[in-house]
Amino acid sequence: MNDMTPIGIGHNGAPDPIDEINARYEGDRLAAESWADGAKVENEAQMKEADTLRKSMQRWRLDLEKGQKEATTPLRDAYQSELDRWKPTIADAKRIEGCIVAGVDAFKRAEDARKAEIARLAREEEARKQREVEAAAALARHNPADLEAQRAAEAAAREAEQARIAASKASKDTVKGMRTVTRYAFEEPTEANPRGGHRMALNDIAQNDPDAITAFVEEYVRRNHKTRQISGVRVWEEKEAF
Structure with missing residues (x-):
C-alpha cells in the first residue's frame, strides 16, 4: 500500500494520483481497519455501520481501479502499438524461414535416412570385426606357439579398431538442421x-x-x-x- 499521508506543502513534483485518492478515504480507511479485527457483527446497528464502511471501501477501490486504468492505458496503448509495428516484419521473416525449411525438408529427410543407414551398417561391421577379434584372440591363446595365429589376432584387433573409428565417425555424420519430434x-x-x-x-x-x-x-x-x-x-x- 502506498504512503497514505496527504501531500503537504512543499511536496516536489506532480501529485501522485494514488496519494490523492487515498487521502479522500483516509478517515473511512482507518475506521474500516478498526473493524477488521476478527470480531463478528452482532446487531443491526453494527451491520449498518459495517455496510456504510464497506461501500466507502468499495468506492475507494473503484476510484483506484479507475486511476490505474487512466494511468496505464497510454502505456499499454504505446506498448501494443510498438508490438504491432514489429509484427508484420517478424511474421514475414518467419514466413520466409518456413518456406526455406519446407523446400529443404524432403531432401534432408532422405539424406538423414541415407546417413542413418550408413551408420547402421558401420555398427554392424564393427560388431562383426569384434567377433573376429574374439575368435582370433581365443585361437592365439590356445596356440601360443603359432606365429600365424598371433599375427592374425593382432591384425584382427587393428581391423576392429578401424571399424570402431569408422562407426563412431558415421554416427557423428548427421544432417544439420534436423530435429526429432514426437507426434x-x-x-x-x-x-x-x-x-x-x-x-x-x-x-x-x-x-x-x-x-x-x-x-x-x-x-x-x-x-x-x-x-x-x-x-x-x-x-x-x-x-x-x-
Missing part, C-alpha cells in the same frame, strides 16, 4: 470400438491418471453447472455478503 494420432474407429482411440485413451487415463480425470470433471462442472443439469452434481443457490 501422435488417435486410432481410427472400428466396429468393436466405434469411438476409436478417444475412448481407449479416456479409459487409459481413467485407469492410470485418475487425478487428471478429476481435474477435468471439476473444471467442466465449474464452467457448466449453471447451464445444464449434470449427473452426480448438486446445484443450489444461497445468499452471501458482498
